[in-house]
Amino acid sequence: MIVMLKELFELTGESREINCNVPLEELEGISSYHFNGPVEVSGTVSNRAGIVTLSYDAKFVLDHTCDRCLKEFEQEYEYSFRHTLVRNCNTDNDEYVVCEDNTLDLNELAVSDILLSLPTKILCKEDCKGLCYVCGTDLNESDCEHNA
Numbered sequence: 156m157i158v159m160l161k162e163l164f165e166l167t168g169e170s171r172e173i174n175c176n177v178p179l180e181e182l183e184g185i186s187s188y189h190f191n192g193p194v195e196v197s198g199t200v201s202n203r204a205g206i207v208t209l210s211y212d213a214k215f216v217l218d219h220t221c222d223r224c225l226k227e228f229e230q231e232y233e234y235s236f237r238h239t240l241v242r243n244c245n246t247d248n249d250e251y252v253v254c255e256d257n258t259l260d261l262n263e264l265a266v267s268d269i270l271l272s273l274p275t276k277i278l279c280k281e282d283c284k285g286l287c288y289v290c291g292t293d294l295n296e297s298d299c300e301h302n303a
């Protein structure tokens with residue numbers, strides 16, 4: 156979703172609700188994670204005392220494969236993000252999101268926020284015991300002679 160922000164930048168006190176989905180097609184390029192469906196984005200953009208803030212939640216489900224035991228499982232995620240929006244950047248503060256031409260590509264921003272937040276190591280449970288290196292037994296389910 157492209158959010159038009161002209162009024163929000165110009166009118167103090169203005170605020171707007173945002174609801175959109177990032178469709179699966181836009182998530183397919185992300186090779187390290189497999190999205191189970193669209194990302195649901197909901198939040199608000201508001202102008203308080205001339206400062207425009209975007210805050211939103213992103214909800215989605217990923218299909219994971221455990222890094223240790225290779226079990227496949229689904230995991231639901233819900234993250235909250237907040238950014239200050241500016242029209243042009245005269246600082247190096249990267250908490251600011253620069254909205255050229257008063258527009259914001261919310262899908263693109265949401266995808267990059269999510270990728271920065273997701274764990275890099277995926278485990279089906281924190282103490283997953285993994286597979287035996289020798290015989291491949293799932294050590295969460297049974298022991299084998301190599302791990303007695």
Ligand SMILES: [Zn+2]
Binds near residue numbers: 223226279
């Ligand atoms: Zn596991």
Ligand SMILES: [Zn+2]
Binds near residue numbers: 299300302
């Ligand atoms: Zn074994």
